[in-house]
Every structure is written in C-alpha cells, then in structure tokens.
Amino acid sequence: MARSLDGLVLAPVADQAPGQVGTRTRFTYHERDGEVWAEYAGGDVVRGYLVGTRAGDRLDFRYVQLKRDGTTSSGHCASAVVDLPDGRVRLEETWRWESQRGGGTSVVEQVAEHGG
Template identity: 50%
Template sequence: MTAEVTGTIDYDGRSFRSAAAETATATGAPVGRYHQERDTVWAEFSGGAVVRGYLVGRQVGDGCLDLVYCQVLADDTVVSGRCVSTPEILPDGRIRLREDWERFGTGASRGVSYIEEIPEHGPSA
C-alpha cells in the first residue's frame, strides 16, 4: 500500500533506480541522482544500458515533476523525450515515481515505468 503525496517534495540529494528487474543488465540498472533548487529539478543518471543521461524540469504540484530528458545508450543511440513523474510514498517512507514518458524521434514511443528511491544507507545493488 502506498500513500498519496500532498504538498511538495524535496528531491535534492535523492537517488532513484528502476523498480523493474527487466531494465537491469549485467552491469545493473541506471541510477539517477537528483538535485533541486526551488521548483527546478535536474538529475544525471547512468548504469546498465545508459552510458550517460540527464533530465531537467520543474516540480509542478503535489510533488509531481514535468521533465525532459536526453541520454546516450551503450549502442551509441541518442534518445530524448519528455516525462511526467507522479510520486507515491512507500510504506517504508521511500518515494516511488510513476513515469509517464514519451520518447521522441527515431523509435518514438510512449510508456509507463516506475523508479524507486534508493535508501541512503541501503544496499547499492
């Protein structure tokens, strides 16, 4: 069971990783490190098939994020798109983000994925 978010969330210093095992590779799932100043949020991420990625956007209400992203994949593909992330609070207090994303350009697609906050002092794998 999860709790809905009311109000804003401070994303600064939090790290997130995919909640889905299928996104992981032998080198692991991508991990994103988030930063925030006022309502501006950005992150850098890498791991698994993602060599390097960035996202930037705004927190728009109840902790929701309106973001754009770009990333370079291990196969040299450059991917960009848009994402709206909606937070839930997990029973242990961590944040789970539902990502409604749209990929632009070649291979354009849409989907939903979930990322979960990595505990600050928890396992890294």
C-alpha cells in the same frame, strides 16, 4: 507535498525494453525552487540527463541519453511523486520518446540507504 528529491538516488523497479533504462540504472536527483534535474547512468545507458519542473507532487521534464552503442535519444516525461510507507520516495512515470517512436509507463523508487 512529498519531501524534496534533492540528493536522492532512485532506480527503476523493472527493466524497460532492451537497450533502455533498466534496474541497473541509477538516477541522482537535484531539486531547488521548483526546478528538478538529474544525472543517470547504468545498464545500457552511458550517460543521461533530465531537466524540468516540479509543481506540488507532479514533475514535468525532458530527458536525453547516450547509450553504449553510441546512439542518443530524447523524450518527455510526467511523473507523480509518491511517499512510500517506509519513508522512501517513488516516481510513477508516463513517458514518450521524441527522437523515436514509442512511450510507456515506469516506476522508479529511492534506493535504500543499505543496499536497495
């Protein structure tokens, strides 16, 4: 199993659709006893939270966020936790909005200690 996500900061490797999570968004993860949660912000997202579970290398969580334009949105995501050769962690995500139409895939990776 990949190492714990607790205390890790991750960022998307590519921008999503306009007004969504993007490369300037930072996710701070926490993990304890099969529970995972994170706070995130940056880019068009003023504040976001996710909460869910981890079983092995699979995450299953729901997310809610507040955007700069004052709108809120929520959805569901399933992620695979992957250890990268350089020791960082990657999450390969499949997500779907629940508060609006649409979904897709994305990749977030641990931000390197020096920059990233």
